[in-house]
Amino acid sequence: MSSQRPYVRSMDGxxxxxxxxxxxxxxxxxxxxxxAYAVVLLVGVVRLSQxxxxxxxxxxxxxxxxxxxxxxxxLATFVYHTWSWFNIMPITMPVMFVGGKRVQPRTITAxxxxxxxxxxxxxxxxxxGTQP
Amino acid sequence: MADAEKIMEIEVxxxxxxxxxxxxxxxxxxxxxxxxxxxxxxxxxxxxxxxTLSFRWSCRMAICGSCGMMIDGxxxxxxxxxxxxxxxxxLRVEALAHFPVERDLMxxxxxxxxxxxxxxxxxxxxxxxxxxxxxxxxxxxxxDRYMQFSACINCMLCYAACPQYGxxxxxIGSGHxxxxxxxxxxxxxxxxxxxxxxxxxxxxxxxxxxxxxCSVVCPKQVDPAHAINMYKAKSSLNYFTRFVAPKDADx
Numbered sequence: 432m433s434s435q436r437p438y439v440r441s442m443d444g445x446x447x448x449x450x451x452x453x454x455x456x457x458x459x460x461x462x463x464x465x466x467a468y469a470v471v472l473l474v475g476v477v478r479l480s481q482x483x484x485x486x487x488x489x490x491x492x493x494x495x496x497x498x499x500x501x502x503x504x505x506l507a508t509f510v511y512h513t514w515s516w517f518n519i520m521p522i523t524m525p526v527m528f529v530g531g532k533r534v535q536p537r538t539i540t541a542x543x544x545x546x547x548x549x550x551x552x553x554x555x556x557x558x559x560g561t562q563p
Numbered sequence: 564m565a566d567a568e569k570i571m572e573i574e575v576x577x578x579x580x581x582x583x584x585x586x587x588x589x590x591x592x593x594x595x596x597x598x599x600x601x602x603x604x605x606x607x608x609x610x611x612x613x614x615t616l617s618f619r620w621s622c623r624m625a626i627c628g629s630c631g632m633m634i635d636g637x638x639x640x641x642x643x644x645x646x647x648x649x650x651x652x653x654l655r656v657e658a659l660a661h662f663p664v665e666r667d668l669m670x671x672x673x674x675x676x677x678x679x680x681x682x683x684x685x686x687x688x689x690x691x692x693x694x695x696x697x698x699x700x701x702x703x704x705x706x707d708r709y710m711q712f713s714a715c716i717n718c719m720l721c722y723a724a725c726p727q728y729g730x731x732x733x734x735i736g737s738g739h740x741x742x743x744x745x746x747x748x749x750x751x752x753x754x755x756x757x758x759x760x761x762x763x764x765x766x767x768x769x770x771x772x773x774x775x776x777c778s779v780v781c782p783k784q785v786d787p788a789h790a791i792n793m794y795k796a797k798s799s800l801n802y803f804t805r806f807v808a809p810k811d812a813d814x
Contacts, residue, residue, distance in 0.1 A: 436580035437663030437671045445726045448636060452726065455774045519773050522789040523796070526748070531704060 454515075461512035468505050517543035568594045571646045573604055575616065576657040578664045586664060588655075589613075593646070601641040601656065602630050605668070618668035625782055628718030632668050633657040638723035638780045661722055661729035674732060675719060681761050682735075682743040687754030705750040712745035712790060714783040721777035721787045727770050734770040735761055737777040737787030744790040759801050768794045 446452040471493075478489040492498060520543050521536035528534065571593050578586040591612050593604045602620055609616050621627040623642045630641045635655055646654065662670035692699065721738045722728045728736050743762070747755045762768050771791045778788040 434581040435665070437665055438578055438580070438586060439663045440586075440660070442661075442726065442729045445729060449776070451776045451779065452774070455776075459772075519775060519792075522773065522775060522778070522786070523792045525793050525796070526708065526789070528707075533707070 457511070458515040461508045461515070464505055464508040465512060468509075513547050514544070517547065568596055569650060571595050571604065571650055572653045573601075573608065574653055574655040575605075575608070575667070576655070576664075577616070577667050578658070579615070579666060586657075590653075595646040595650075597645075597647050599646045601632075601634055601639075601644045601646060601654070604646050604654075605641065605656070616668075617666045626716060628716035631659050631718040631720045631723065633660050633723065638720040640718060640720070640782050643782060659719060659723040661725065661732070662719070670719075672719065675722065678735060678739055678761075679717075679742070682739050683754055683758055684742045684746060686746060686749065686752050687757065688751060689753030699751040701750055708750070709745045709748035712741045712748065712785055715741050715745070715785045715787070716783055718782060720780045720782065724776040724780040726774065727772060731766065731770060733766040735767050735791075737771065737791040740768065740791040740794060741785050741787040744794070759798070762794050763798050763801060768792075768798055771795070 446456050475486070475489050478485040493502075517540045521539040524539060526533065572590055573593050574588050574590050576586045577583070577589045591608045593607050593612075595604060595607075600623075602623065605616065605618050606620075609618075618630070618632070618641075620630040620642065622629070625640050625643045628640075631638060632641050633639075633656070634641065634644050635649065636657075638659060641656070656668065658664045658668045659670045662672065662675075665671045686699075688699065715738060717738065719738065721741075722736050725734075725736060728734050740762075743758050746752050747758060768791050771788075773788065773792055775788045778786045781787060
């Protein structure tokens with residue numbers, strides 16, 4: 432007589448079992464904030480199509496204290512999103528060799544982060560340059 | 564005396580299907596010294612305290628991949644985890660997460676082994692050579708392309724680290740993908756196309772959400788998360804190129 436009766440453990444609340452899983456969930460949830468910001472920008476485009484007064488109203492709304500706090504939260508989540516994105520970038524790329532040596536994961540992450548900083552600075556200075 | 568004997572409380576999640584409906588914790592007091600591994604602690608329990616405790620082990624030196632278990636909630640090889648690192652305090656030992664528990668610290672690995680066969684983990688030569696033609700040659704540089712991925716010992720810690728596998732036991736998982744890549748990246752192998760089936764299917768690489776914990780727990784630095792994630796790009800490419808250059812076009 433076989434007494435085999437494999438026991439399957441529950442996966443309920445799996446992401447609370449380990450700090451690593453919680454960081455993963457935090458990384459994934461930042462995508463929601465990225466989507467939220469895309470919606471804010473899309474509203475701006477819609478308001479632009481409705482004329483100057485509508486667009487200026489949207490700009491004015493962005494300057495409200497609530498909006499400023501919201502944008503600060505967005506900024507914080509975007510920084511984490513960017514960092515976590517480039518942190519997993521090495522595992523998504525093929526194994527690369529340069530001059531016979533393996534490109535180290537930290538080199539790929541650092542290159543991505545530097546590129547992100549340069550892109551942000553370029554956009555910032557470009558926008559500031561266009562201000563009257 | 565520097566190496567004085569201390570006592571560690573080890574909580575073991577017991578499961579004896581003939582007498583328990585679900586697993587229960589049982590605590591043992593185990594004397595240990597600085598060089599006592601968790602595996603040796605369990606062997607002490609089996610030899611001196613409770614002969615009914617079941618667990619798997621073989622080499623005692625992190626090469627056979629048999630003694631993986633959850634140690635304080637983290638997947639580890641019990642032979643290379645030491646009791647001293649948990650002292651003072653209690654230590655909890657459970658069967659590898661995400662696998663069905665067969666008995667005590669032993670899990671059911673039937674599905675795991677079955678899937679392993681599916682990825683064809685052996686060299687499929689590009690051109691078969693006869694004995695007279697000699698061996699398949701390879702340069703050290705060509706070997707470096709797959710060396711890291713050939714270090715897998717099938718300990719299954721990466722599966723115990725993967726919640727996606729826990730949620731969907733049909734998911735191919737990163738360990739098998741590391742082994743699959745080990746052969747695909749081998750200059751002597753020509754079986755890449757044959758191995759794309761399990762990669763592309765519903766329970767293939769796309770079940771991975773790049774959590775990455777599998778690579779953290781890997782005791783052999785295989786980086787299985789890398790293996791599975793790089794195949795997402797290959798899978799996409801494979802999907803689109805089949806329209807451009809259908810495989811059976813020349814037939």
